[in-house]
Amino acid sequence: MQPHADLLIRKARVIDPASGRDEVADLLVEDGRISRIGASLDAPGVDMVDAEGLWLLPGLVDSCIRLSEPARGRAGTIASETHAAAAAGITHLVALPDTDPVADHAAAVRLIRERSVRAAAARVVPLGALTQGLAGAQLSEMSSLADIGCVAFANAGKPVQDTLVLKRAFEYAATFDLPVVVRPQDAALSAGGCVHEGPVSTRLGLPGIPPLAESLDVARALMLAKATGVRLHLQLLTTADSVALVRAARAAGQAVTADVGIHHLWLDDTAVRGFNSLCHVDPPLRSATDRAALLEGVADGTLDAICSQHTPLSAAAKLAPFPSTEPGISGVDTLLGLTLELVEQGQLPLARALDAVTQAPARCLGVRGGSLEYGRLASLCVVDPARRRPVAERWLSAGRNTPWLNYSLPGQVQLTLCEGRVTWQADA
Amino acid sequence: MSQPSPDTLQLTGSGRLRNFLTIDALPRSILEEILDTAASFVDVGDRSIKKVPLLRGKTVINLFFEPSTRTRTTFELAAKRLSADVLNMDIARSSTSKGETLMDMLRNLEAMSADMFVVRHGDSGAVDYIARHATPEVAIINAGDGRHAHPTQAMLDMYTIRHYKGGFAGLKVAIVGDILHSRVARSEIHALNILGAEEVRVVAPRTLLPADIDSLGAKVFTRLEDGLRDADVVIALRLQKERMSAALLPSESEFFRLYGLTNERLAVAHPDAIVMHPGPINRGVEIASEVADGPRAVILHQVTFGIAVRMAVMSLCMSGRETEREAAHAAAR
Numbered sequence: 001m002q003p004h005a006d007l008l009i010r011k012a013r014v015i016d017p018a019s020g021r022d023e024v025a026d027l028l029v030e031d032g033r034i035s036r037i038g039a040s041l042d043a044p045g046v047d048m049v050d051a052e053g054l055w056l057l058p059g060l061v062d063s064c065i066r067l068s069e070p071a072r073g074r075a076g077t078i079a080s081e082t083h084a085a086a087a088a089g090i091t092h093l094v095a096l097p098d099t100d101p102v103a104d105h106a107a108a109v110r111l112i113r114e115r116s117v118r119a120a121a122a123r124v125v126p127l128g129a130l131t132q133g134l135a136g137a138q139l140s141e142m143s144s145l146a147d148i149g150c151v152a153f154a155n156a157g158k159p160v161q162d163t164l165v166l167k168r169a170f171e172y173a174a175t176f177d178l179p180v181v182v183r184p185q186d187a188a189l190s191a192g193g194c195v196h197e198g199p200v201s202t203r204l205g206l207p208g209i210p211p212l213a214e215s216l217d218v219a220r221a222l223m224l225a226k227a228t229g230v231r232l233h234l235q236l237l238t239t240a241d242s243v244a245l246v247r248a249a250r251a252a253g254q255a256v257t258a259d260v261g262i263h264h265l266w267l268d269d270t271a272v273r274g275f276n277s278l279c280h281v282d283p284p285l286r287s288a289t290d291r292a293a294l295l296e297g298v299a300d301g302t303l304d305a306i307c308s309q310h311t312p313l314s315a316a317a318k319l320a321p322f323p324s325t326e327p328g329i330s331g332v333d334t335l336l337g338l339t340l341e342l343v344e345q346g347q348l349p350l351a352r353a354l355d356a357v358t359q360a361p362a363r364c365l366g367v368r369g370g371s372l373e374y375g376r377l378a379s380l381c382v383v384d385p386a387r388r389r390p391v392a393e394r395w396l397s398a399g400r401n402t403p404w405l406n407y408s409l410p411g412q413v414q415l416t417l418c419e420g421r422v423t424w425q426a427d428a
Numbered sequence: 429m430s431q432p433s434p435d436t437l438q439l440t441g442s443g444r445l446r447n448f449l450t451i452d453a454l455p456r457s458i459l460e461e462i463l464d465t466a467a468s469f470v471d472v473g474d475r476s477i478k479k480v481p482l483l484r485g486k487t488v489i490n491l492f493f494e495p496s497t498r499t500r501t502t503f504e505l506a507a508k509r510l511s512a513d514v515l516n517m518d519i520a521r522s523s524t525s526k527g528e529t530l531m532d533m534l535r536n537l538e539a540m541s542a543d544m545f546v547v548r549h550g551d552s553g554a555v556d557y558i559a560r561h562a563t564p565e566v567a568i569i570n571a572g573d574g575r576h577a578h579p580t581q582a583m584l585d586m587y588t589i590r591h592y593k594g595g596f597a598g599l600k601v602a603i604v605g606d607i608l609h610s611r612v613a614r615s616e617i618h619a620l621n622i623l624g625a626e627e628v629r630v631v632a633p634r635t636l637l638p639a640d641i642d643s644l645g646a647k648v649f650t651r652l653e654d655g656l657r658d659a660d661v662v663i664a665l666r667l668q669k670e671r672m673s674a675a676l677l678p679s680e681s682e683f684f685r686l687y688g689l690t691n692e693r694l695a696v697a698h699p700d701a702i703v704m705h706p707g708p709i710n711r712g713v714e715i716a717s718e719v720a721d722g723p724r725a726v727i728l729h730q731v732t733f734g735i736a737v738r739m740a741v742m743s744l745c746m747s748g749r750e751t752e753r754e755a756a757h758a759a760a761r
């Protein structure tokens with residue numbers, strides 16, 4: 001592991017959505033901690049990084065990734081995937097509990113933590129399972145899991161069908177003020193489906209998942225959260241109705257947060273035409289109307305965070321007829337590039353876009369990161385915003401399951417520090 | 429995300445057929461060529477020697493991942509009448525559920541120097557997948573994939589319609605029944621629109637209609653009387669028993685009462701309307717015996733034409749490939 005860094009980063013445009021800072025300045029890291037930010041800092045004997053024309057951002061916080069280990073069928077290791085994340089400016093990864101074994105007991109979470117600390121180039125923040133085995137029947141030991149580092153509790157891609165169980169899970173979590181993460185999807189309405197239900201699914205004859213499968217479950221989660229007082233984070237929203245429901249709940253004073261996958265902001269269901277299994281994801285890519293509503297939701301803050309839903313898969317996982325392929329896109333490598341491209345295309349203001357991948361996800365899930373704070377171990381990245389490069393040139397995830405390999409994206413990351421240590425440095 | 433489009437998978441550089449995967453987006457000229465070629469094969473079955481030598485020395489493998497006696501038999505007969513060697517393989521789904529296994533199997537079959545795969549599979553897109561991953565030397569014919577496409581069935585239906593109606597201009601065609609699960613209906617809607625039918629109608633309760641089916645070029649009716657009015661062609665679809673347990677319908681008898689084809693119901697159709705069915709029929713469920721055995725029904729002729737249409741599709745794919753190879757040779761010289 002790298003030692004704590006001493007570094008003077010000079011003349012960068014320092015953008016920190018948490019404090020509203022956006023100015024050209026120098027930033028000094030001493031013994032891994034941010035000690036000063038200001039004009040023309042002087043620090044004799046300290047390594048200097050000339051960052052003129054570059055941006056200095058808080059390290060990105062990815063609010064939804066799936067771990068490669070311990071897990072079956074996914075490509076890579078914690079080491080390979082956190083290395084890919086670091087090269088993309090990400091310092092904190094919130095990991096779903098759908099590992100193997102499931103992160104529903106202390107031993108499993110400790111295993112993840114140990115492997116992460118040993119191998120990781122980014123901080124892995126585990127979510128605990130909301131129910132044992134994600135089976136939706138018995139509550140997991142949430143309080144014990146929180147004691148060893150689980151920041152929130154989720155049932156990952158497995159909907160809790162029994163509303164009574166979900167209500168009790170909310171009540172129990174609320175007892176200890178633990179946040180709950182719900183990825184809304186009605187089990188019966190989505191059963192057997194593999195794409196958005198609409199003209200494309202009808203033309204291809206693929207079983208569809210109606211938008212209603214999600215919005216109905218959003219409504220259920222919102223009502224239960226209101227009744228129980230639990231802190232609710234809705235994950236991976238994909239439909240216009242879901243955005244409208246969250247917006248209305250907020251307007252009525254309910255404290256609820258939400259995120260969206262970056263690919264759902266970029267692609268709609270037409271991407272699966274020709275049975276393109278690289279665009280087979282769960283929840284599915286929705287209609288163009290839904291996609292527009294999601295972008296609007298991010299722009300106005302209804303959707304707090306943008307995540308990668310990183311799911312690195314082996315090549316074989318996508319080598320099958322479409323319905324039999326594994327859903328998922330390997331996402332950490334392109335999270336920043338795709339977010340910045342939304343800004344370049346005028347879809348999102350820069351400040352909001354950066355907030356959505358730094359401070360907002362940290363705030364939603366109680367992650368200590370996503371901002372440039374004095375005295376705290378530095379988690380930051382230095383980015384060349386103007387430089388576009390073919391995605392395939394720097395692809396580090398072990399999963400090559402992405403539709404973006406033939407594209408060029410902006411935002412090359414030159415340097416990443418995670419909790420005071422250098423985790424990525426680009427060749428000059 | 430660039431993948432070859434179905435067009436380039438199906439057509440050679442000069443626009444000839446090389447695989448037959450879906451009707452969607454094929455040019456009208458190709459569909460007409462299939463029908464015309466089929467016409468030249470229809471009487472082969474009446475000859476004393478029921479064979480033409482167009483596929484002599486070629487090996488056709490029927491790869492059926494989903495059981496089907498009727499379709500497989502007509503493909504087998506079609507290939508044999510073209511003088512091909514035919515191998516039938518019925519493969520249990522479970523043995524190839526992993527993608528790699530399916531790929532391994534393809535490689536093995538290719539090593540036997542097969543020239544054509546006729547594929548049926550329960551997954552939508554499976555035949556498209558095989559066409560993308562098999563060696564380009566093998567022609568792929570779709571014999572039905574999931575709910576996606578059943579293009580040879582649609583073409584034999586088109587042949588039947590043209591035979592009885594002379595053409596497609598001005599025709600109103602009603603497709604009645606389980607549209608949701610029907611690859612036949614999807615392929616028929618495409619074919620009828622490409623061939624210039626005046627109106628393609630689908631008639632079903634809302635539980636059996638796929639989302640946005642109108643986007644394929646079909647007019648939606650939920651009352652049978654409205655859907656049949658002035659129709660020139662009525663196509664009934666088979667209703668599977670498991671639709672009741674999935675809560676899509678209350679019972680077979682209620683379905684028959686509302687959507688079953690009877691002589692009385694057909695009275696509002698055009699007096700010369702023909703009634704078709706891809707078979708096998710459920711008497712008293714989607715069609716009354718009096719209709720199935722009556723003068724409007726052309727169901728058994730569909731079967732006869734089906735062999736000729738499959739011969740046409742197979743021989744056109746092979747000749748399209750020959751032309752492609754010759755062109756490549758000429759260019760190399």
